[in-house]
Amino acid sequence: MVRLIAHLDADCFYVSAERVRHRCLTGLPVGVLGNQGACVIAKSYEMKAAGVKTGEPIWEAVVKCPDGVYIKRDFHWYEAISRRMFEVVKTRSPTIEYYSIDEFFFDAKTLAPLAKNEEDIHIAARELQEEILDKIGVPVSIGISRSRTLAKLASDACKPYGCKVLINDEEIDRYVESLEVTEITGVAERSRRKLALHGITTVGDFRRADRRLIRKLLTVRGEILWWELHGDPIDPIQTKRPMHKAVARGGSVGKSTGDPARLEGWLVRNCERLVEALVRNQYVCGRLQMALSYKQGGGASARCSLGQQIDCSDVLLPAARQLFEQCWDEGIVVSHMHLIADKLAMFKQRQLSLFEKSSAKLDHIKADINGKIGRFAVRSGTTLQLPDIYADETNDYDICDIHGKTCF
Numbered sequence: 001m002v003r004l005i006a007h008l009d010a011d012c013f014y015v016s017a018e019r020v021r022h023r024c025l026t027g028l029p030v031g032v033l034g035n036q037g038a039c040v041i042a043k044s045y046e047m048k049a050a051g052v053k054t055g056e057p058i059w060e061a062v063v064k065c066p067d068g069v070y071i072k073r074d075f076h077w078y079e080a081i082s083r084r085m086f087e088v089v090k091t092r093s094p095t096i097e098y099y100s101i102d103e104f105f106f107d108a109k110t111l112a113p114l115a116k117n118e119e120d121i122h123i124a125a126r127e128l129q130e131e132i133l134d135k136i137g138v139p140v141s142i143g144i145s146r147s148r149t150l151a152k153l154a155s156d157a158c159k160p161y162g163c164k165v166l167i168n169d170e171e172i173d174r175y176v177e178s179l180e181v182t183e184i185t186g187v188a189e190r191s192r193r194k195l196a197l198h199g200i201t202t203v204g205d206f207r208r209a210d211r212r213l214i215r216k217l218l219t220v221r222g223e224i225l226w227w228e229l230h231g232d233p234i235d236p237i238q239t240k241r242p243m244h245k246a247v248a249r250g251g252s253v254g255k256s257t258g259d260p261a262r263l264e265g266w267l268v269r270n271c272e273r274l275v276e277a278l279v280r281n282q283y284v285c286g287r288l289q290m291a292l293s294y295k296q297g298g299g300a301s302a303r304c305s306l307g308q309q310i311d312c313s314d315v316l317l318p319a320a321r322q323l324f325e326q327c328w329d330e331g332i333v334v335s336h337m338h339l340i341a342d343k344l345a346m347f348k349q350r351q352l353s354l355f356e357k358s359s360a361k362l363d364h365i366k367a368d369i370n371g372k373i374g375r376f377a378v379r380s381g382t383t384l385q386l387p388d389i390y391a392d393e394t395n396d397y398d399i400c401d402i403h404g405k406t407c408f
């Protein structure tokens, strides 16, 4: 039998995870709220039926769904549930990729080593699905096919609590033919527009298109997708996370602000989190970038070379401050701030500079204490400008803090 890849994806995961600890939520319309409690970032099928969309502000959602239960997200809990799911799948298939908090790719052959036909594979996948629901309480959907891209399309299209095995060419043809190109992971709005200019709007069109044209339009990534959609697996299952190209921390600053003290608080918070992420991944970076979005639209970005490969806040923080000055003028109201480190290398392989003056001592003492008594217990006094952010414990942990997943 040909090589088979499975994609497992939890159904409305954040809501399902909340239902694991609050069983009374089962059957109710539930919305999980994001960062500052302003937007719905996940919803149950009951809330979806009321017309609420992901990303919608809470004040619009409550009009459409006044009986909804709205809960603030808690990534500590979601990660705990995610790791439990991972352990169950791993017992069935040791070749497994932790793709995102609620999605795994794994080798479907080890899931059903004695399978003689599609039906046997389907039965094995159903058994795994039932085991996860029984042991953990989370419903998942599973797609199995000849490549990652096809497996993901299969699981997406059979939700909720579905199971789809796509092996035969004719069945693949039929199944993916009329799906929109944006259903393919890796084809977002910009690629959609480029493809549409050549009349390529569905997955069927994409598969029929000339491979060289796809490469011209979407570079080598597009060509990989083209092969994958023809059932040729190019992207392997990655059991270990490959090195990041960049590490970023930041996002919304909550209620948009033009207050210099608050913005300074965000700058230091984002920098402290960035240093934490670099150290945790054992990276050093050679370049830093700041990106601001303004409330009135538009924004600015600036970047600088650090002149050394570094992971210490005594170099990164002054650099971040300089970049901020280039991006911001008094009176400008900021909605988002990102701090991005790139030109990454592993700490162990960094090039030492003769003129290196930085010291990671303070960062290490901080990390030690916080590791023992709680994240952010010791932090820069500048972050006292954000009392509301630190008082709310849902801000202690974010999706980007979940270590080891491959999607970003």
Ligand SMILES: [Mg+2]
Pocket (backbone or CB within 6 Å): 009, 010, 011, 012, 013, 102
């Ligand atoms: Mg999911």
